[in-house]
Amino acid sequence: MTWHLDPTLVGPYVRGELTGQAAASVDAHLPTCADCRAAVAAATGPDRLAAIWSGVAAGIRAGEAVPSAAARATSPFAPLRRFELGVATLAVAMLVGSVARVATGPSATTPVVAAPASEEPTATPEPVATEPEDPTPTATEPEPTATPTGDAVVAPTPTEPPTPAGTVVAASTVIEAFDGCTSLESHLRTSALDRVTAWGLPGGSGGPAVAADPASDGSDAPAAGPPAPTAPDSAPDASDTNVQEAGVDEPDIVETDGTHAFVVAGSTLRVLAVADGAPRSVGELELGQWDSSLLLVDDRLLVLSPSWGDEPAPDQTAPAADGDGDVAASSPSPSGQPATVLRLVDVSDPTRPTVVDRADVDGWLVSARSVDGIARIVVRAVPSRLPFVYPDGQRTEDEALAHNREVVAASTIEQWVPLVRRGSQDTAPAATCEQTVTPSAFAGFGSLSVLTVDVRADLADLRATTVLTEGETVYASRSTLYVATSRWWDEVGEPVEDFHTDLHAFDIAAPGAARYLASGSVPGHLLNQFSMSEHAGHLRVATTEGAPWADGTISGVHVLARQGDVLATVGSVGGLGQDERIFAVRFLGDVGYVVTFRQVDPLYTLDLRDPTAPRVVGELKIPGYSAYLHPAGPGALLGLGQDATEDGQVTGTQMSLFDVTDLAAPRQQSKVTFPDASSEAEWDHHAFLYWQPAGLVLVPLTTWSDQHWTGVVAVAMSDGQLREAGRIAHPEDPGSDWQPPIRRSFVVGEAVFTVSDLGVQANDLRTLESRGYVPFAG
Amino acid sequence: MGTSSDGDLLAAVAAGDEAALRELYDRHAPWLLARLGSRCADPDVVDQAVQDTFLAVWRRPDAWRGEGAVAAWLWGIAIRRLLDQFGRTRRVPWGRVDVEPSAEEGVLSRIEHGDLGTVLDRLSPELQAVVRATVLDGLTAREAGRLLGLPLGTVKTRQMRAMRQMREALT
Numbered sequence A: 001m002t003w004h005l006d007p008t009l010v011g012p013y014v015r016g017e018l019t020g021q022a023a024a025s026v027d028a029h030l031p032t033c034a035d036c037r038a039a040v041a042a043a044t045g046p047d048r049l050a051a052i053w054s055g056v057a058a059g060i061r062a063g064e065a066v067p068s069a070a071a072r073a074t075s076p077f078a079p080l081r082r083f084e085l086g087v088a089t090l091a092v093a094m095l096v097g098s099v100a101r102v103a104t105g106p107s108a109t110t111p112v113v114a115a116p117a118s119e120e121p122t123a124t125p126e127p128v129a130t131e132p133e134d135p136t137p138t139a140t141e142p143e144p145t146a147t148p149t150g151d152a153v154v155a156p157t158p159t160e161p162p163t164p165a166g167t168v169v170a171a172s173t174v175i176e177a178f179d180g181c182t183s184l185e186s187h188l189r190t191s192a193l194d195r196v197t198a199w200g201l202p203g204g205s206g207g208p209a210v211a212a213d214p215a216s217d218g219s220d221a222p223a224a225g226p227p228a229p230t231a232p233d234s235a236p237d238a239s240d241t242n243v244q245e246a247g248v249d250e251p252d253i254v255e256t257d258g259t260h261a262f263v264v265a266g267s268t269l270r271v272l273a274v275a276d277g278a279p280r281s282v283g284e285l286e287l288g289q290w291d292s293s294l295l296l297v298d299d300r301l302l303v304l305s306p307s308w309g310d311e312p313a314p315d316q317t318a319p320a321a322d323g324d325g326d327v328a329a330s331s332p333s334p335s336g337q338p339a340t341v342l343r344l345v346d347v348s349d350p351t352r353p354t355v356v357d358r359a360d361v362d363g364w365l366v367s368a369r370s371v372d373g374i375a376r377i378v379v380r381a382v383p384s385r386l387p388f389v390y391p392d393g394q395r396t397e398d399e400a401l402a403h404n405r406e407v408v409a410a411s412t413i414e415q416w417v418p419l420v421r422r423g424s425q426d427t428a429p430a431a432t433c434e435q436t437v438t439p440s441a442f443a444g445f446g447s448l449s450v451l452t453v454d455v456r457a458d459l460a461d462l463r464a465t466t467v468l469t470e471g472e473t474v475y476a477s478r479s480t481l482y483v484a485t486s487r488w489w490d491e492v493g494e495p496v497e498d499f500h501t502d503l504h505a506f507d508i509a510a511p512g513a514a515r516y517l518a519s520g521s522v523p524g525h526l527l528n529q530f531s532m533s534e535h536a537g538h539l540r541v542a543t544t545e546g547a548p549w550a551d552g553t554i555s556g557v558h559v560l561a562r563q564g565d566v567l568a569t570v571g572s573v574g575g576l577g578q579d580e581r582i583f584a585v586r587f588l589g590d591v592g593y594v595v596t597f598r599q600v601d602p603l604y605t606l607d608l609r610d611p612t613a614p615r616v617v618g619e620l621k622i623p624g625y626s627a628y629l630h631p632a633g634p635g636a637l638l639g640l641g642q643d644a645t646e647d648g649q650v651t652g653t654q655m656s657l658f659d660v661t662d663l664a665a666p667r668q669q670s671k672v673t674f675p676d677a678s679s680e681a682e683w684d685h686h687a688f689l690y691w692q693p694a695g696l697v698l699v700p701l702t703t704w705s706d707q708h709w710t711g712v713v714a715v716a717m718s719d720g721q722l723r724e725a726g727r728i729a730h731p732e733d734p735g736s737d738w739q740p741p742i743r744r745s746f747v748v749g750e751a752v753f754t755v756s757d758l759g760v761q762a763n764d765l766r767t768l769e770s771r772g773y774v775p776f777a778g
Numbered sequence B: 001m002g003t004s005s006d007g008d009l010l011a012a013v014a015a016g017d018e019a020a021l022r023e024l025y026d027r028h029a030p031w032l033l034a035r036l037g038s039r040c041a042d043p044d045v046v047d048q049a050v051q052d053t054f055l056a057v058w059r060r061p062d063a064w065r066g067e068g069a070v071a072a073w074l075w076g077i078a079i080r081r082l083l084d085q086f087g088r089t090r091r092v093p094w095g096r097v098d099v100e101p102s103a104e105e106g107v108l109s110r111i112e113h114g115d116l117g118t119v120l121d122r123l124s125p126e127l128q129a130v131v132r133a134t135v136l137d138g139l140t141a142r143e144a145g146r147l148l149g150l151p152l153g154t155v156k157t158r159q160m161r162a163m164r165q166m167r168e169a170l171t
Helices: A007-014 A020-032 A034-042 A046-065 A069-074 A082-100 A181-193 A397-409 B006-014 B018-037 B043-059 B070-089 B102-113 B116-121 B125-136 B141-148 B152-170
Strands: A175-177 A254-256 A260-265 A268-273 A280-286 A293-297 A300-307 A339-346 A354-362 A364-371 A374-381 A419-422 A427-429 A436-439 A447-454 A465-467 A473-476 A480-489 A495-507 A515-523 A532-535 A538-545 A554-563 A566-576 A581-588 A591-597 A600-607 A615-623 A625-631 A636-644 A650-659 A667-675 A689-691 A696-703 A710-718 A721-728 A742-748 A751-756 A759-764 A770-775
Touching: A007 A020, A007 A034, A007 B018, A020 A034, A020 B018, A020 B070, A020 B125, A034 B018, A046 B018, A046 B043, A175 A515, A181 A397, A254 A293, A254 A742, A260 A293, A260 A751, A293 A364, A300 A364, A339 A374, A339 A447, A354 A374, A364 A473, A374 A480, A447 A480, A465 A515, A473 A532, A480 A532, A480 A538, A495 A538, A515 A538, A515 A554, A538 A566, A538 A581, A538 A591, A554 A591, A566 A600, A566 A615, A581 A636, A591 A625, A591 A636, A600 A625, A600 A636, A615 A667, A636 A667, A650 A696, A650 A721, A667 A696, A667 A721, A689 A742, A696 A721, A696 A742, A696 B152, A710 A742, A710 A751, B006 B018, B006 B043, B006 B070, B018 B043, B018 B070, B043 B070, B070 B141, B125 B141, B125 B152, B141 B152
Parallel strands: A436 A465, A515 A566, A581 A625
Antiparallel strands: A175 A436, A254 A260, A260 A268, A268 A280, A293 A300, A300 A339, A339 A354, A354 A419, A364 A374, A374 A447, A419 A427, A447 A465, A473 A480, A480 A495, A495 A515, A532 A538, A538 A554, A554 A566, A581 A591, A591 A600, A600 A615, A625 A636, A636 A650, A650 A667, A689 A696, A696 A710, A710 A721, A742 A751, A751 A759, A759 A770
């Protein structure tokens, strides 16, 4: 660490001209070298620095000038003077205290009371869940005897929520509805007038900005995952989609009905005939967007595509449909603003996939689910049509502020909420004002919408339900859809002390619009969609508390029940993996499995039969970790992850077969390892295929050692043992001598089909010999 | 004021001393601008991130718990404020790229402490971007994906490729 910043590098670094080694060296060195920082400062333009400081100063004064009671109440971290700190801290401490009775101690700074694993939970949960109501049971779990538990349907009487003690940040999760557009518009304007500055709304620049949750993001695949091949129940000898919940389809890059496969490659939808054991290209459709995902229902595909409004839409010139707006207040998708394109594609003639309907929705695609042909699409949006200005040569700060306040005062509902444009016609809010709700404690100007599409019909009515908040991770049972958002920052962008996750539940049991049900909150953050599971009317949520980038993390499982419009914690168990983080979760019926990891992999088994008293019953420590857990028949659990040395250094992919017949004594029955390799299935479960009829597990594999190899490895499971049965690789691309990684596998009849970004191959299910490869043309 | 430590200045900021914040700003805003500037081509976005950073410091000076360098703490805030901007205005600094499993960060950091420089130079720009984001910037794979405008899977794939190439280069 004796390297010093070469003075000749300072100028180029400040101008952004350094690359590679030089830039990285300066990056790494700056935080530890005050002299070097001073050198950089001397080379930085004073005008730019002064301009930014004026923004900081304005922000300070704006914060002081607008100590609105509402802002203060919802954000203990709004601008604080010294003497106020004590008050805020006390308030937090009281919240924690009230929670500790029910949950484990939720506090990022002083992590959970670490209950020694396999003991009773530290706190005796108050049995607040006197009426575990599940409006629509059907909590079907994949494997274990998942009879839809028909709990009595208790009318959701929103009488005073029975001691929402478990809701850590109860204030931010109580929801209010609007009785019409007047009250919604008034709510938005009032909230914004309190917060608007000469630069627009807090936290953002220029146009629309919202104190959004940085942890949530639109391109965030893992939670809701793009991918998921699908085989409807028609073709019994074809593999089904690997999804979390039986009967709840998830969008993926591959869908198949056993006769045809539909594959997204680049910006093209490709149709292949797969029924006769070898792939044959039969049709294609250019989409115009990349990163699309598919849901297949009968002869219809719902294609979900992210768009940034920068590709020329066929009808970009459609006039603004909404009223007033002195500026371009309502172009359907302002260029550069994220939108989600929904297309219904008729594939009844596979040679001619045809778009039968299209709608563009403001916002990022978070994820989607489909049950019995009814798709629910979750999008996040921030207001993008408010023509804010900022101080510049033309305007002083005061003038800019005055202008921006006028913008807010004159704003209409269409400038705040996500709009939908269908075809070249009407642009309208996705949700009616009556279908829009807001947390009673202000949670920002962003919105989370659940849209409903009958894939067999059209997009005439998307029937959205909107919550004025953020959304990040989606999970759905057949009857309820949950959206979770990790909160690292509060609504004005200040870091929160108690990292927590807000949860919102929507009723999707009926084919109509999703109905907002309830909200709640749990301490910590989630790993992915598998961190949530609904069973017998209860939502189980596995979280890691504490800052993931620091020591002091600890994990636990919370059980929530809906009580009126509150998702209340009725039981918790903590103490999993001190200083470790969750790497995998799987809830199967009354049992939960949680993998935490830092150096070794504790696999915890949890007994969840009593929702008010979940408990850890077993623990298995082995080197490495599992990143994905898959049920493999009674008493058997497959784990896919990384092997590791004793000090936690990962060494390559490992697949484990766990015997969990005795939950108190889980054991690793068998394992196979693939040194210096990793698998896409470790972070995307859609890449994982367990084909039970042949006792085969198929996962993509790529090695990073000198012997580079990429393809699919087949692992045979028989008599409680795993062994490598063979491998499948695609031919090198002749143009680039690049071998594309295989991303998905599915089985039709006696053939295994594998899909990469460049082509599809079929191999014999028994011998794994190639039966043919079809490159994607062009 | 010029001789106060960063920690002293933060304590003064906590007491409502705007001049102390200005001193911190003068010390740290320039290098934060430069370093963020290499991660995002749009100076407006970078300026906003730096502005947000110091406003956050003003509002929560006590968030620094007295451990580690203030400079590193400020970087952690600044880079995430930059990501925050991407969340709302999608600007992709390096174009589209591919991914990484978090436990492999250990491998990368080992390599970093070896002969990072020359090895890094041999990587393609998109792989360098992933390595910088995950190793130097301390971002998770998911955050790196936000920074680079890439799906998580792509970040992980690229991280794997980067690791492989770096290992080859080191042996």
